[in-house]
Amino acid sequence: MKINIFLLMVLSLTDICSKGQSVLPNSKAYSTAQPKIMVIPFTKEGEDIRTILEADFNRRIAVTKMKEAFDNRSFTTVDFSAKLKSALDDGIFISTSQSDIKSQLIELSGADIYVEVEVPEMIKTSSGNLARLILTGYDASTANSLSNKVCESPKFNTTDYGALVNRISMTQCFEEFLNTMQNKFSEVVVNGRSIKINFSIQQGSKYNLSTEIEPDGLPLSDILEMWMSDNSYKNSYHVQGTTSVRMLFDDVKIPLKDEADRNYNPNKFALKIFQFLKSRKIDSIKDIKNGTIFITIK
Amino acid sequence: MKQNKKILLYIFFWIAIGCSTNKLSTLSTQVIALPNNEEGTILIRSSGHGSNESEAVKVAEKKAFTALLFYGLPSSIQTTPLIEIESHTKKKNISFFDSFFENNDYKYFMVSSATYNNSQRAGKYIHLNRDIKINIRSLRYHLEKNGIIRKFGY
Numbered sequence: 001m002k003i004n005i006f007l008l009m010v011l012s013l014t015d016i017c018s019k020g021q022s023v024l025p026n027s028k029a030y031s032t033a034q035p036k037i038m039v040i041p042f043t044k045e046g047e048d049i050r051t052i053l054e055a056d057f058n059r060r061i062a063v064t065k066m067k068e069a070f071d072n073r074s075f076t077t078v079d080f081s082a083k084l085k086s087a088l089d090d091g092i093f094i095s096t097s098q099s100d101i102k103s104q105l106i107e108l109s110g111a112d113i114y115v116e117v118e119v120p121e122m123i124k125t126s127s128g129n130l131a132r133l134i135l136t137g138y139d140a141s142t143a144n145s146l147s148n149k150v151c152e153s154p155k156f157n158t159t160d161y162g163a164l165v166n167r168i169s170m171t172q173c174f175e176e177f178l179n180t181m182q183n184k185f186s187e188v189v190v191n192g193r194s195i196k197i198n199f200s201i202q203q204g205s206k207y208n209l210s211t212e213i214e215p216d217g218l219p220l221s222d223i224l225e226m227w228m229s230d231n232s233y234k235n236s237y238h239v240q241g242t243t244s245v246r247m248l249f250d251d252v253k254i255p256l257k258d259e260a261d262r263n264y265n266p267n268k269f270a271l272k273i274f275q276f277l278k279s280r281k282i283d284s285i286k287d288i289k290n291g292t293i294f295i296t297i298k
Numbered sequence: 299m300k301q302n303k304k305i306l307l308y309i310f311f312w313i314a315i316g317c318s319t320n321k322l323s324t325l326s327t328q329v330i331a332l333p334n335n336e337e338g339t340i341l342i343r344s345s346g347h348g349s350n351e352s353e354a355v356k357v358a359e360k361k362a363f364t365a366l367l368f369y370g371l372p373s374s375i376q377t378t379p380l381i382e383i384e385s386h387t388k389k390k391n392i393s394f395f396d397s398f399f400e401n402n403d404y405k406y407f408m409v410s411s412a413t414y415n416n417s418q419r420a421g422k423y424i425h426l427n428r429d430i431k432i433n434i435r436s437l438r439y440h441l442e443k444n445g446i447i448r449k450f451g452y
Contacts, residue, residue: 034451072338072435073450074442170337171434175375178450183378185452193452256452 032256033263035185038078038111039066040102042118042134049102053081061165062117062133069174083109107290111140119165128155131164135177141291142194142251147180149173192233192253195266196292197273199224199247202285207297208244213280220282220297221247227276228252231269266291328427329365331374338435339409340374342366347425351417358428359411363404366432376434381447394444407437 041059043049053060063080070077087108106114118134131153137146151173153164188194201208209221216223221242228237233253240250258264270286270293277284277297287294334341342365346358368384370377381387388395397403409431417426441447 032452070450074439075450169335171334171339171375176377179376179378182448182450185450186382186448189448189452 030257030262033265034075035112036078036110037070037075037113037115038080038083038106038109039063039070039115039117040080040106042116042136043102049084049105053084056119058131058161058165059117059119061162062119065165065168065170066115066117066135066174069170069178072170073178078109078111080105080109106140110290112291113146114138114140122159122161122164125155128157129159129164130155131161131168133165133168133173135173137177137181139194139291141196144194144251146184147177149177149180189256191236192255194251194291195254195269197228197249197252197295198292199249199295199297201245202296202298205298207282209242209247210244213282223280227273231272266293269293270295329361329371331371331376332429334431336409336431338433340366340371340376340432340434342371342374342430342432343414343427344430345425345427347420347423349423351424351426354417354424354426355411355413355428358426359404359408359430360399362428362430362432363399363407366434366437380438380441387446391444391446394446407433407440409433 116136133151135149153167233255236253238251240248283298285296329344332341342362344358344362346354348354370379411430414427
């Protein structure tokens, strides 16, 4: 009898343990969602970005070398040419101005970060010619600069600009650029990623940002700022400006992971804002584009 | 009297020489990056000392890797450390670093290692400068694969 009770206890303990283990998969570490990066050529005023890569072999080399550097770090980038081609095929571009096409392309690519590669004119000296590259990495949402680098090729007695661009040291130029970017990513891991939040009031709404909201009787803009102070990661946010119909938070930090170690993104943060406004009986519409949250109060 | 002064000067002279000789034997903390055009590699000159040449070589090589991993090298492609927080990472990955430094795993990432000029004997120590070329791309990949550093990205 005693043995039976003992066996029963052991079995129930085993059951508890196995149940405990079956919970484990939910608490496993999820791989962190990575930013989408796109490498684009720099275009001057009046240059047509649609034809620039096809026509300019040197810029194609420069863009490809930058992408190669990302590949060397086992990082997959969004292909600019492929995106451009599919966007053109789909007739997505509304405007014909090249600057609009560039911003539209960044927007529709869903890239979080874009790297602009500028290929200035060949530098001619008596001791040989050299090529120069200017690399600039931006956060697509906040326009925060992530990495900058000017690279030069060694001097050669050639007028073949493509050959000079190809001579630019992969290690010296691109690795340093990526190292700086990786340092910024480390800051993001610790301090959270930046997003932009745009509050606006729909036409004909009974609210504006000065409307006093119950139960505290505080203006809506102050309520929003207090909420942001409580919910931004490590209380890190910045208000660019407030009017009666618009309030812009140009840099709000959100974590990369939530409490359950699952990936956190602007969509989830937008939902939190939506739920908060709902709790205050304020109806709103939320839109998310390239790391920017647009909240329109109805 | 003059004779005594001469003797004192003579003693001071030899003490000074002796001190400088001792300093030479401890002058072993230099690790600098050298210009290098080979893709994916970094060239480091590192000094080491030991009771024999092979010990001095090992000290120089380990020092080069330590500088690259934990401190970074000015005027190189790796000005910042490959590993962000030294103490924390070392504590968390004791077996990795034991194997890397003590079992000579670091040698897999050495493209070349050669003594620059001749080694010098300073007292009972051998002092030498070593030019070490490291496959940094492969080293970074190894650190990423073992979870010592993050892959590129968040």
